[in-house]
Amino acid sequence: MGGCRYQLNRRDQIIEVDDGWLRCAKEAGDSDLLPARILRRSLWEFIADPRTRLLQGALLRKVRSTRKPIRLPFRCDSPEMKRWMEMELTSSAGGEVDVTTSVVRSEPRARIACLAPHESRSPAEILNCCGWCNAVQVGDGPWQEVEELLCARPGWPASDDSVELRHQLCPRCDATLVKASS
Numbered sequence: 001m002g003g004c005r006y007q008l009n010r011r012d013q014i015i016e017v018d019d020g021w022l023r024c025a026k027e028a029g030d031s032d033l034l035p036a037r038i039l040r041r042s043l044w045e046f047i048a049d050p051r052t053r054l055l056q057g058a059l060l061r062k063v064r065s066t067r068k069p070i071r072l073p074f075r076c077d078s079p080e081m082k083r084w085m086e087m088e089l090t091s092s093a094g095g096e097v098d099v100t101t102s103v104v105r106s107e108p109r110a111r112i113a114c115l116a117p118h119e120s121r122s123p124a125e126i127l128n129c130c131g132w133c134n135a136v137q138v139g140d141g142p143w144q145e146v147e148e149l150l151c152a153r154p155g156w157p158a159s160d161d162s163v164e165l166r167h168q169l170c171p172r173c174d175a176t177l178v179k180a181s182s
């Protein structure tokens with residue numbers, strides 16, 4: 001897959017998505033992300049973590065006020081592919097913001113089942129997952145690459161089926177976003 005582009009209006013509603021978005025939604029097998037379901041909805045309906053909302057809001061305010069593009073690296077992995085991406089935010093005089101993402105590089109890997117969208121199962125083990133770099137954490141433990149943590153565990157890969165990811169920001173990405181938005 002490649003990247004995608006979407007546009008937000010002044011009120012942070014998603015008003016336009018490109019074909020790349022459609023391809024990503026289909027590839028992810030997530031029908032909730034199809035254009036018909038997301039257009040005219042607020043970006044904030046899709047971001048649950050309070051800290052991510054705060055920093056993403058600060059990024060949008062900055063790009064709208066300075067009108068200078070902001071570029072940030074991030075990860076957007078699929079179950080079978082690691083993807084290093086770049087996001088560019090640009091703003092027009094009217095306050096619309098264009099968000100363009102592109103793949104910098106990608107690498108295949110053994111399938112990580114819990115990265116695919118799935119129904120909630122219970123009982124499930126909840127792992128913290130950084131929504132920005134895709135690192136994962138158990139409890140207060142160290143943030144690690146998903147392979148380092150999950151594939152090293154007994155019972156892998158079947159054990160992935162009982163794992164659910166809760167998205168938040170790892171300290172490193174938190175610092176990156178604070179810097180980019182200030």
Ligand SMILES: [Zn+2]
Pocket residue numbers: 130131132133134135169170171172173174
């Ligand atoms: Zn992170």
